[in-house]
Amino acid sequence: MKSIRGPHSIKTILSIAIAVVSISFTLLVSAILYTQFSSTIRENATVSTREIVRQVNANLNFYTNDILTIAGYARDLAKQTNDLPRFEIEQRLRSIVDSRQDIVCLVLFNLEGEAVLSTSDAKLRSAKEIKDQTWFTRALGGEGNFYFTGPHVQQLFTSSYPWVITYSQQISYLDEGGETKYGLLAIDMNFWAVSELCQNARLGSTGYVYFIDNNGKIVYHPYQQLINSDLFNEDLDAVQEHIFGTFTNTFEGRERLVIVDTVNNARWRIVGVAYMDELMSGLDQYTSVMFLVLAFCIIITILLSRTVSAYISRPIRELERLMNSVERGDFSSPPTVGGNQEVAALSQTFALMVGRIRQLMDDIVKSQEMKRKFELDALQAKINPHFLYNTLDSVVWMAEQNNTEGVITMITSLAKLFRISISKGRDIITLSEELEHVRNYLIIQQIRYRDKFEFSISMEAGMENLPTIKLIVQPIVENAIYHGIKYLQEMGHIDIKVFKRKPGAVVIEVRDNGVGMDEQKLSNILSYEGPHHKGGAGIGVRNVHQRIQLYYGSDYGLEISSELDEGTLVRLVIPEQVPIHPIKVASS
Incomplete structure (x- = not known):
């Protein structure tokens, strides 16, 4: 491939000319002054x-x-x-x-x-x-x-x-x-x-x-x-x-x-x-005059070389600036540059290429948006039946025990829970609604397990109307009960806290004092290739992690730490966004 030699050749000539003038100046002045x-x-x-x-x-x-x-x-x-x-x-x-x-x-x-x-x-x-x-x-x-x-x-x-x-x-x-x-x-x-x-x-x-x-x-x-x-x-x-x-x-x-x-x-x-x-x-007048003349020539030469090289290379620098802009992802303005024929032809070809790339990128963005929506819907569909099956199993067990008051309480909580779950078809609800949803779920599970555990829910002031995708806390709490607290001999504790983490992140922290898990289970629970725990542990947790990352990006998701016989700490990290209005759901 031939290189473009126009500007480079001129710059080389100018550099040689400046070097020759400078060396001649140095030799001349040195020869004159050494004799004095x-x-x-x-x-x-x-x-x-x-x-x-x-x-x-x-x-x-x-x-x-x-x-x-x-x-x-x-x-x-x-x-x-x-x-x-x-x-x-x-x-x-x-x-x-x-x-x-x-x-x-x-x-x-x-x-x-x-x-x-x-x-x-x-x-x-x-x-x-x-x-x-x-x-x-x-x-x-x-x-x-x-x-x-x-x-x-x-x-x-x-x-x-x-x-x-x-x-x-x-x-x-x-x-x-x-x-x-x-x-x-x-x-x-x-x-x-x-x-x-x-x-x-x-x-x-x-x-x-x-x-x-x-x-x-x-x-x-x-x-x-x-x-x-x-x-x-x-x-x-x-x-x-x-x-x-x-x-x-x-x-x-x-x-x-x-x-x-x-x-x-x-x-x-x-x-x-x-x-x-x-x-x-004591230098004579001639030496002074020659020094001034040579200095003036060098200055004029430098200024002239800079002017000529700037005039020739200005279109190429402009095209380079546009290329850097496109490299940074700015496809807004058509990269057209005037100048000599070669630069203009190169600019037109580059403009056609940028236009084609912009069209392909728009197609890819639309395709990815549709793909992400389908994946979110699929993950939501996997979580809801899983939760409903476990909840109704608890209600059936209560009915078999003829615990009418407990059944009424559980059905009432279940109704409130599903009103928030439906949310008029919206996937985004407020943090207060999400915590109300998990509170009803915990009331149901408390009755089922005969007060085997106690729980607390707290949230920093001013965060009630911050948005979140719905049904992300309940699967974590469900996992803590079925695979952590269920096997305890003493009273279990589930603590849920919501707070802000700088910069611009919201953390929902779920801590339990259950049996915990070893390092192998902990490393596999969020892995897409890792095996599921026997009994379904990790299915809901993994789905929640995928939902958060699909919706908010890979910078967010779940952070899990656990020790055997000590308990498990799960942090759900989502971005802090503009507050929204709660969804008004008609009560029965």
Whole structure:
């Protein structure tokens, strides 16, 4: 398959042209400026550069001393938990953080990685994640030991990822019981607070200042992005050979003046790099004019190349945007794009394909909706006869015992139960109606089993009119009676609770103290391939699980936990939806 070469060829040509102009510019300027060096100018440039680096170092030392002062204040407050409540200590620390834009947060952790004090209300990461971070491990080893990290993405909170430098120190503090504990104090500083100290330092036109740690790794560099992209190199080997002082070297064709100084508190080294050809003065007018002309040519070339490439590639980018929109599922607008003939033809073909896909998807959606409705009706039909058979079996047994009052009570409850079951043909009822339905069922079963169990039903206020598919709780309760409480020697208990679970879910919890089930039965009860328990255990439960998932999706359904001789807990999870009006059913 042939590739489209138009835009790519032009971009390649423009890239080569820019590279040639830039290299020519660098060689020309270097050749002119190298001839103008003199020892006097070199000495003056060295003194000036050294003073700038020392000033940056002094500013950084002042800043780190300020952080140490704040750390000392926090360390003293951590030892006053007997005199001051925790919220007041945190309030004092927050007042410091709020008054300074350079400090992101201050947190005191115990040695297990759990937060003791924090100036932020954001959710922290797990203790294991905290303990595994470099600033935590490097600061361990004795009270007073502290460590400054290099710039990194903050990993303290689950919802915030600023670019920070972390100060960490092992300190002692008093817990709420007055006992002395050891922990790690962490202060996260905005990376820009340190970077501004270097950005304001001017070492010629392209000179710069950067920091390295005691292992020779870069902590801050103004061209860090270019270094990461292998577009810029730094001569770290030469810096490693000079722990402190001044030296000159030639790197990548340019002579450089390098000043190395140490940063006391942070255990870093500050390195100032100035290009000698820029520090030199006395250049003649011709060199200045050529520099301006070459700079102007580069700017014009870059702007021109960007304009031409943007004009050529704009239709393709627009078509790509439409393709991404279709990929995300947006078939609403026809993907037509103007431009040259090739792009227009491709756009028309893509539009025809999208239209066909949209039509096929509509057909599939209609087919799936009909299939789901048929499956719901089939599952509903399987549950109702199963329930009716067991209920009428109980009524027959009561009649054989000549328990007229019990039969009347059971028939009355059965009538109420079936009025809710019919629900005027609707599959959706309110939670209060669903609980009323299962309450009548439990009254019937209580009479049948001669008060072998007792039950309770509770629901959080304001949830009465939330919608649910009907007849999903009764099969769970039926299963609890027949396969759990029925075999107990003591009194059985069935507790039904309805409450909300964030985000946006409703939970109907059915708990019993029956005989429970082993892990094998528990793993098979919701499985479509797993065997049914002897006597029908799991049929109704499995049908309810299928109904919920068919109606609401695979994110909802049943959650079951059980232990032998302890009982079973079943949670029916459905989505929280807009409240509905109860169904008015005429009473007899």
